[in-house]
Amino acid sequence: MPKNKGKGGKNRKRGKNEADDEKRELIFKEDGQEYAQVLRMLGNGRCEAMCIDGTKRLCHIRGKMHKKVWIAAGDIILVGLRDYQDDKADVILKYMPDEARLLKAYGELPENTRLNEGPxxxxxxxxxxxxxxxxxxxxxxxxxxxxxxxx
Known part of the structure; x- marks a missing residue:
């Protein structure tokens, strides 16, 4: 019988995500997008969010973010508005706490927005x-x- 000289099983092939601390460029909203604050998580990749324009929308977390980016109540997100459904939107990006503070400092978010605080x-x-x-x-x-x- 041969001796165990391998490096491990199939789990060793998985890469490590080491780019967590890396600073990324601040992304501002464009036409058809809006800033929102998550009110509550609903499950099944959905959340309820209050958009800056004052509309409460049901937001769908896209598949790319589904298991990689954790969204919680109180987080600031960027949502893409739907032309055919005004009460629904798609989550495009979750802002980190320092990015949300920068958005508020630049005047993109209203002054009465409470950052990183749940409902x-x-x-x-x-x-x-x-x-x-x-x-x-x-x-x-x-x-x-x-x-x-x-x-």
């Missing part, structure tokens, strides 16, 4: 011992509509 941060949470208004449920103190205090 769950819209609800303010505070943990303290002070009780402003009467109310409790299962040992948890609550006040107002969106603010919860726990003791």
């Amino acid at each position: 769950w941060l819209a609800v303010s949470l505070c943990f303290c011992d002070v009780m402003h208004r009467q109310g409790s449920y299962k040992g948890k103190q609550f006040f107002g509509n969106d603010t919860y205090f726990m003791t």
Whole structure:
């Protein structure tokens, strides 16, 4: 029987992705494209995003990005608008956090855009011992509509 002198199985043939830290050129929107912020991931390569023009669209993540680029809620993306369906779009590019800050500095994104923050941060949470208004449920103190205090 021959000895094991090989370099391994078929997994060694796979290349390594070492270009992650490499800076890329900042891509601005063109005609038929729009900036958007991801509201939530829906699964099956789809997400719901709020475009800068104020329209909420169902976005399809293209196959090239499907398993290589991870998109999460709060990310800034570039979407291609469809001529025949205004409520749907295709994700072209995901901007890295530093690229999104540059877009905001250049005036491409509105000033009220919250970068790298998911929609769950819209609800303010505070943990303290002070009780402003009467109310409790299962040992948890609550006040107002969106603010919860726990003791």
